[in-house]
Amino acid sequence: MLQIVNRKDRFILLKKNLASFWGIYRRNTMGIAGLVILVCFALMALIGPYFVTYTSAAEGIEKVLQPPSAEHWLGTDDLGRDVFAGVVIGSRISLVVGLAATVISMVIGAVIGIVSGYYGKTLDALLMRLTDIFLVIPWLPLMLVMAALLGPSLGNIILVIGITGWAGTARIIRSQTLSIKERPYVERARAIGSGDLHIMLHHILPNVFPLIFANTILVAAVAILSETTLSFLGMGDPTSISWGMMLHFAFEMGAVAFGAWWWLIPPGICVVLVVLGFTFIGYALDEVLNPKLRRR
Amino acid sequence: MALLEVNDLTTYYKLKEGTVKACEGVSLHVDKGEALGLVGESASGKTTVALSLMKLIPENASIIGGSIKLDGKELVTATEEEMQKIRWKEISIIFQGAMNALNPVHTVGDQIAEVLKIHEKLTDKEARQRTRDLFEKVEIDPDRVREYPHEFSGGMRQRAMIAMAIACNPKLVIGDEPTTALDVMVQAQVLQLLHHLRQEIDMGLILITHDLSVVGETCDKVAVMYAGRIVELGPTETVFTRPAHPYTRALLAAFPDIEGERTMASSIPGNPPNLLYPPPGCRFHERCSEVIPVCREEQPPTITINDQHYASCHLLSRRVKS
Numbered sequence: 001m002l003q004i005v006n007r008k009d010r011f012i013l014l015k016k017n018l019a020s021f022w023g024i025y026r027r028n029t030m031g032i033a034g035l036v037i038l039v040c041f042a043l044m045a046l047i048g049p050y051f052v053t054y055t056s057a058a059e060g061i062e063k064v065l066q067p068p069s070a071e072h073w074l075g076t077d078d079l080g081r082d083v084f085a086g087v088v089i090g091s092r093i094s095l096v097v098g099l100a101a102t103v104i105s106m107v108i109g110a111v112i113g114i115v116s117g118y119y120g121k122t123l124d125a126l127l128m129r130l131t132d133i134f135l136v137i138p139w140l141p142l143m144l145v146m147a148a149l150l151g152p153s154l155g156n157i158i159l160v161i162g163i164t165g166w167a168g169t170a171r172i173i174r175s176q177t178l179s180i181k182e183r184p185y186v187e188r189a190r191a192i193g194s195g196d197l198h199i200m201l202h203h204i205l206p207n208v209f210p211l212i213f214a215n216t217i218l219v220a221a222v223a224i225l226s227e228t229t230l231s232f233l234g235m236g237d238p239t240s241i242s243w244g245m246m247l248h249f250a251f252e253m254g255a256v257a258f259g260a261w262w263w264l265i266p267p268g269i270c271v272v273l274v275v276l277g278f279t280f281i282g283y284a285l286d287e288v289l290n291p292k293l294r295r296r
Numbered sequence: 297m298a299l300l301e302v303n304d305l306t307t308y309y310k311l312k313e314g315t316v317k318a319c320e321g322v323s324l325h326v327d328k329g330e331a332l333g334l335v336g337e338s339a340s341g342k343t344t345v346a347l348s349l350m351k352l353i354p355e356n357a358s359i360i361g362g363s364i365k366l367d368g369k370e371l372v373t374a375t376e377e378e379m380q381k382i383r384w385k386e387i388s389i390i391f392q393g394a395m396n397a398l399n400p401v402h403t404v405g406d407q408i409a410e411v412l413k414i415h416e417k418l419t420d421k422e423a424r425q426r427t428r429d430l431f432e433k434v435e436i437d438p439d440r441v442r443e444y445p446h447e448f449s450g451g452m453r454q455r456a457m458i459a460m461a462i463a464c465n466p467k468l469v470i471g472d473e474p475t476t477a478l479d480v481m482v483q484a485q486v487l488q489l490l491h492h493l494r495q496e497i498d499m500g501l502i503l504i505t506h507d508l509s510v511v512g513e514t515c516d517k518v519a520v521m522y523a524g525r526i527v528e529l530g531p532t533e534t535v536f537t538r539p540a541h542p543y544t545r546a547l548l549a550a551f552p553d554i555e556g557e558r559t560m561a562s563s564i565p566g567n568p569p570n571l572l573y574p575p576p577g578c579r580f581h582e583r584c585s586e587v588i589p590v591c592r593e594e595q596p597p598t599i600t601i602n603d604q605h606y607a608s609c610h611l612l613s614r615r616v617k618s
Contacts (some may be wrong), residue, residue, distance in 0.1 A: 029299075184391060184397045184400055185394060185396065187397075188397040188398075191383055191391070192383065192388075192414065192415075192460070193385070193411075194380075203399055206401040
């Protein structure tokens with residue numbers, strides 16, 4: 001779209017819209033709780049790793065598998081590494097993998113949904129059968145097979161999670177596209193001589209964007225959980241520490257047998273909290289964006 | 297040479313139940329700077345004609361035959377890519393219901409600039425200036441280019457649609473009921489604006505409406521459609537004062553006369569025929585008060601009454617013969 005409105009005006013407009021959005025959102029307790037949780041974790045992932053050291057203890061056996069103390073807030077693992085430091089460093093990988101995979105999922109889902117809904121007919125039938133296949137195949141075995149085939153690396157994990165999680169989004173975007181492409185302004189756009197690509201980018205995409213946005217939040221929660229699952233099952237990259245990887249090592253090295261609860265529980269709680277944070281925000285957005293659900 | 301020459305245009309819709317003969321054997325022509333009114337009841341095929349001219353008919357419809365010549369160029373056989381260039385640059389349309397023809401997520405200015413960007417390859421700055429000029433032309437405050445459609449009133453939205461229609465100085469503009477759903481004052485403004493612009497840029501205009509007074513005010517010629525066919529075509533004044541077809545007469549009688557006595561406007565008994573199964577012969581014979589036996593069997597020929605005035609009716613051909 002052209003910049004008829006100059007940059008300053010656009011900024012003022014955006015500020016106005018955001019302000020009114022925030023005005024409704026801030027009254028939603030659940031949404032605020034979710035936001036607080038995610039902001040804490042985001043800060044932890046951004047600046048936390050610069051404040052902690054996560055190295056094996058050189059001194060000896062007495063530093064290994066220590067319960068929480070003033071020196072090690074969450075105790076130490078089998079190599080004498082600080083569990084708290086692990087949680088902080090792991091947050092970065094967990095969040096980055098989750099968010100990157102979400103971006104891939106949303107791009108695939110949006111493109112397939114819009115193209116399928118817009119063109120219809122044979123292309124729609126083909127793309128939707130493909131979507132159905134991805135919807136019905138149990139995603140965990142599929143991810144495991146793909147991860148095993150591609151080999152353990154961070155990039156592959158992102159890819160695997162990304163290309164298994166788009167099907168639901170594609171379905172939702174397609175149905176909305178079906179409704180929007182029949183609106184008179186799309187017919188007008190065709191009448192002024194716009195091509196298909198132009199119509200999809202400038203007229204359909206902006207109108208399905210709220211849906212894409214709301215879906216992103218929920219897909220992100222699943223993606224982070226998937227990363228943890230894959231890493232826990234040993235499909236992750238062993239050189240990059242994530243929460244799933246910590247759980248994997250803890251389980252492998254027999255944290256349960258040692259009764260080292262401080263090693264197992266913190267990464268688990270972190271995963272649960274992040275997923276909870278995303279889910280809270282998802283529910284809150286639903287309430288804010290859908291006037292029918294809005295409480296007065 | 298006529299700007300637009302339509303000959304024997306036939307457009308059918310394919311439905312599960314059968315074929316809807318929405319537009320059959322339509323012929324008309326429009327000269328440069330001339331305004332043609334296309335009138336008829338709802339579902340008489342007016343919009344189908346308009347969409348066929350731009351080749352914007354729905355997927356289940358197709359142009360079966362005939363020719364559409366715009367400035368000597370044949371449009372029926374033109375490819376979609378060729379049509380994309382012709383649309384708006386040479387022939388544009390003011391859509392029925394401007395409320396919905398604007399995308400709610402873009403500013404009105406952006407949507408008009410979109411046209412200029414596609415067809416004239418203008419830079420952002422030029423397009424911005426042209427959009428402001430267009431707003432001035434249609435008497436909207438140019439500063440409102442940055443507003444969204446919901447911030448416009450109905451009349452302003454319609455004027456914005458007109459601004460969009462004339463953005464590339466097209467040779468022909470089709471107004472598909474541009475004044476329906478507007479109050480009388482705004483309607484008058486919009487019509488005046490169209491008339492003024494027509495003289496200014498010398499464009500041809502096809503005005504589709506079911507409001508005869510609008511046609512009387514703005515159009516040089518009028519074509520009366522009934523059940524997918526043009527039953528009468530001629531200069532507005534002639535058709536209004538000396539209608540040749542019984543349907544035109546009935547249509548005019550259904551319109552209250554401001555100077556006449558206070559009588560109930562007469563309506564035409566019956567309903568328009570179902571175009572899935574159009575009646576044989578003249579399509580109007582079921583409701584015609586002057587029906588003769590041949591009307592039920594034979595399609596009436598088009599009779600030339602005098603050089604610009606045509607009508608299709610058996611009564612006329614009988615009169616010509618005798």
